[in-house]
Amino acid sequence: xxxxxxxxxxxxxxxxxxxxxxxxxxxxxxxxxxxxxxxxxxxxxxxxxxxxxxxxxxxxxxxxxxxxxxxxxxxxxxxxxxxxxxxxxxxxxxxxxxxxxxxxxxxxx
Amino acid sequence: xxxxxxxxxxxxxxxxxxxxxxxxxxxxxxxxxxxxxxxxxxxxxxxxxxxxxxxxxxxxxxxxxxxxxxxxxxxxxxxxxxxxxxxxxxxxxxxxxxxxxxxxxxxxxxxxxxx
Numbered sequence: 001x002x003x004x005x006x007x008x009x010x011x012x013x014x015x016x017x018x019x020x021x022x023x024x025x026x027x028x029x030x031x032x033x034x035x036x037x038x039x040x041x042x043x044x045x046x047x048x049x050x051x052x053x054x055x056x057x058x059x060x061x062x063x064x065x066x067x068x069x070x071x072x073x074x075x076x077x078x079x080x081x082x083x084x085x086x087x088x089x090x091x092x093x094x095x096x097x098x099x100x101x102x103x104x105x106x107x108x109x
Numbered sequence: 110x111x112x113x114x115x116x117x118x119x120x121x122x123x124x125x126x127x128x129x130x131x132x133x134x135x136x137x138x139x140x141x142x143x144x145x146x147x148x149x150x151x152x153x154x155x156x157x158x159x160x161x162x163x164x165x166x167x168x169x170x171x172x173x174x175x176x177x178x179x180x181x182x183x184x185x186x187x188x189x190x191x192x193x194x195x196x197x198x199x200x201x202x203x204x205x206x207x208x209x210x211x212x213x214x215x216x217x218x219x220x221x222x223x224x
Contacts, residue, residue, distance in 0.1 A: 030211075031211055033211070033212065035215075041217055041218055042113075042201060042215040042216050042217040042218045043152070043201070043203075043215040044215070045212050045213070045214065045215075048211055048212060088151060088152070092211070096142070096154060096157070097213055098154075099151045099152040100151060101150070101151045102151055
């Protein structure tokens, strides 16, 4: 069964704006990860946040985790055309990583 | 991290035939996984490829349909057998290395179209 559920399913923003995607999950986790997938290619690992962390940064990426609400958000600041991709959250469970359905992000020129 | 390659990158196959997908890693890894991603969908884990023993399949996937080999710590194959149009998907290999089980690295995927 799928653990993570991203919201929104699709998002279109102007280049330069910030993009925020959310992920909700159902059971306790040790960590949560965000991945990017460009146009049906392999997934690229973006960032991992542990259950005892609340916020993490990596370049233009900011991830938050609220374990009480079982939710995480991914913020991409100053978006670029190259950020157009699908973004997936993934949670650990039963010795394997379970992926959400993803958010399709489209950056408009 | 690891550099992962998959062959073929894409293929078009006739129903009833079989296709073997190869996954090669540039370094030894502890775990290798095979995922399927149907059009517009998320990733679904097919199985964990175990070195020297039978793969561990997820619910809904069976060895007769998706035989998997993993002869060593850097290589695995997934065969999609007796294909039907419903098998049209992207098949992705991923690995976990000695860096820990928290982060998986993915191959570029194999895009399969079954006619």
